[in-house]
Amino acid sequence: MTQRVHLPPSWGGKRTGCEGEDNDKRGTARMWRSVTPMVALVGVAMAATACGGSTKTVTATVTVTATVTETATAPASGPVVSAAPASAGSSEVASLPPVIDPCALLTQAEASTLAGVKLNAAVSAGAGGDKTLCQYTSDPSGPTAQVEIIVGDGAKKELDIDRDTLGHTFTSVPGIGDEADQEDGNIFIRKGDNWADINLVKLNDPAQNVQPMQTAAKIVASRLP
Numbered sequence: 001m002t003q004r005v006h007l008p009p010s011w012g013g014k015r016t017g018c019e020g021e022d023n024d025k026r027g028t029a030r031m032w033r034s035v036t037p038m039v040a041l042v043g044v045a046m047a048a049t050a051c052g053g054s055t056k057t058v059t060a061t062v063t064v065t066a067t068v069t070e071t072a073t074a075p076a077s078g079p080v081v082s083a084a085p086a087s088a089g090s091s092e093v094a095s096l097p098p099v100i101d102p103c104a105l106l107t108q109a110e111a112s113t114l115a116g117v118k119l120n121a122a123v124s125a126g127a128g129g130d131k132t133l134c135q136y137t138s139d140p141s142g143p144t145a146q147v148e149i150i151v152g153d154g155a156k157k158e159l160d161i162d163r164d165t166l167g168h169t170f171t172s173v174p175g176i177g178d179e180a181d182q183e184d185g186n187i188f189i190r191k192g193d194n195w196a197d198i199n200l201v202k203l204n205d206p207a208q209n210v211q212p213m214q215t216a217a218k219i220v221a222s223r224l225p
Contacts, residue, residue: 114213116202119138143203178190180221191221191225
């Protein structure tokens with residue numbers, strides 16, 4: 001950028017002696033202070049009177065070249081928004097197996113019918129506060145009989161041991177849940193992913209218990225979620 005500056009009237013006209021020279025110097029100083037911030041070239045042409053009696057007219061022409069540097073400022077970036085991770089709580093709860101009360105699958109009266117004798121009230125047990133075993137026992141003074149209902153992984157594990165490890169003979173029973181496998185003293189029922197086992201202890205011929213156990217198994221299957 002080039003700017004031409006005309007000096008104020010105090011720079012022209014008649015000046016006498018050293019006073020004119022001093023005024024010229026003060027005017028030059030004021031001029032320099034008024035031209036900011038960057039001066040590339042200042043040319044001053046003047047005729048000054050010597051410290052003496054003669055007078056002359058002083059004319060000054062100032063040419064100013066300034067360079068302006070503009071620094072581009074990037075706009076402030078907005079806050080980075082990260083997508084919140086999906087809460088896993090709901091999916092974890094949904095994946096948990098349903099809580100099954102084994103004593104609700106077969107009542108005391110139904111267990112007594114299966115055993116053929118009156119059985120005592122149910123006693124439940126399980127690890128970690130979960131009920132996985134329901135047991136009905138006979139009166140010690142009467143005939144020996146016991147009915148147990150086992151639910152969950154314990155029922156499936158018992159089936160695997162009896163069938164695969166011990167090699168017990170099993171019969172597949174259609175029409176009970178999604179799967180029913182029967183051996184002497186036990187019938188295993190699967191409905192969806194839920195397993196249950198009915199165990200009968202009775203001092204009689206196991207063949208006599210096949211139908212009563214299948215009847216009880218149908219009741220249990222109807223109550224499994």
